[in-house]
Amino acid sequence: MNRPEVASSDRWRWLSGGRQRRQEEVILMLLCALSIPSILPFGVYRMLQGSWASAFVDMALVIGMLVVIVHVWRTGRYHAASLLVTIFYSTGMLVTVYLRGVALVYWVYPTMIAAYFVLRPAMALTINSAALAGLVGILVTRLEVVNLMTVVVTIGLVNLFAYIFAYRTGLQNKELHTAVELDFLTGIGNRRALERKLADHAQERRPHLESSLLLLDLDHFKDVNDQYGHAAGDKVLIRLAELMRRHTRSSDRLFRYGGEEFAILASGAGLSAAARLAEGLRAAVAASTLLEGHPITISIGVTHMDKERTPADWLAQADKMLYAAKQGGRNAVRVAEQETV
Numbered sequence: 001m002n003r004p005e006v007a008s009s010d011r012w013r014w015l016s017g018g019r020q021r022r023q024e025e026v027i028l029m030l031l032c033a034l035s036i037p038s039i040l041p042f043g044v045y046r047m048l049q050g051s052w053a054s055a056f057v058d059m060a061l062v063i064g065m066l067v068v069i070v071h072v073w074r075t076g077r078y079h080a081a082s083l084l085v086t087i088f089y090s091t092g093m094l095v096t097v098y099l100r101g102v103a104l105v106y107w108v109y110p111t112m113i114a115a116y117f118v119l120r121p122a123m124a125l126t127i128n129s130a131a132l133a134g135l136v137g138i139l140v141t142r143l144e145v146v147n148l149m150t151v152v153v154t155i156g157l158v159n160l161f162a163y164i165f166a167y168r169t170g171l172q173n174k175e176l177h178t179a180v181e182l183d184f185l186t187g188i189g190n191r192r193a194l195e196r197k198l199a200d201h202a203q204e205r206r207p208h209l210e211s212s213l214l215l216l217d218l219d220h221f222k223d224v225n226d227q228y229g230h231a232a233g234d235k236v237l238i239r240l241a242e243l244m245r246r247h248t249r250s251s252d253r254l255f256r257y258g259g260e261e262f263a264i265l266a267s268g269a270g271l272s273a274a275a276r277l278a279e280g281l282r283a284a285v286a287a288s289t290l291l292e293g294h295p296i297t298i299s300i301g302v303t304h305m306d307k308e309r310t311p312a313d314w315l316a317q318a319d320k321m322l323y324a325a326k327q328g329g330r331n332a333v334r335v336a337e338q339e340t341v
């Protein structure tokens, strides 16, 4: 039984304010931060010119961006903020074109592309289509038909290309995530998947959704490899994963954490429910034939994933319980802060 350290990505740490942030949060904050120096000089210029309405729009956008940065930085919530930023930005762009004329239409292009960075492609396309309709309404009396058509076609093409690019990137990301987080032997999640799920759970803001973590380890697995060979050992690992699938709910997440060590994230299971699940699994493994002619058993450590502690704490506690189960003679379950089940 080996115990690898919990990995943590340092890539975004300088931007994270001390906690691991999602890429979406960072992109939204970066986008807002970059818009401020792009818009602020124009706002100041309009003020100096005495174009108060335009200056007001520019300054409102700058303040809006600052509020979003502070909100996302403090709360980590980015879904509604992304939508609001896009709508706010699009509205600001339309008002600017309305106030200052067609020359300001150049702002439409970066604004619309930015929407694909922070929203799902379909949502970005919907908002941009509405903005384009508004733009046509503003420009229809100010431009010749051929010039209006040029604006519409170029904006349409920019959206089409951005949509295709964002859609493809989304698909590739999904495929990459699936491949990177899958254990090739058993087909369940790997250690990377477990760590991401634990981090997600730590950030989950619904305290009523209690969950537990089970760490399972095959007993004397080295003997299986030594006696029957590595291929037979692999078959046992595959069969154990299948058995785990059959004995858990679809909402439970299964992982192969190390060589012969597995984990279950039992969603919605308090400690007593998790203890029953563990005992059921232990008994099912002991009663089944994972390897012909050789009894196979597992030991399990269980801990409650309370929000006062970190993923590293949960893993350490479950591992401690697993170690206790091994020390107690194996083929056993140990539950944190409880006696043997």
Ligand SMILES: Nc1nc2c(ncn2[C@@H]2O[C@H](COP(=O)(O)OP(=O)(O)OP(=O)(O)O)[C@@H](O)[C@H]2O)c(=O)[nH]1
Pocket: 001, 002, 185, 217, 218, 219, 220, 221, 222, 223, 225, 229, 230, 231, 232, 233, 234, 237, 258, 259, 260, 326, 330
């Ligand atoms: N077949 C196979 N064996 C593996 C794989 N990964 C790890 N192992 C084996 O798992 C065994 C783990 O041995 P130990 O850590 O000594 O643990 P154990 O023999 O199960 O003893 P306890 O855990 O103390 O009950 C080693 O023989 C590893 O080679 C794998 O992917 N396939």
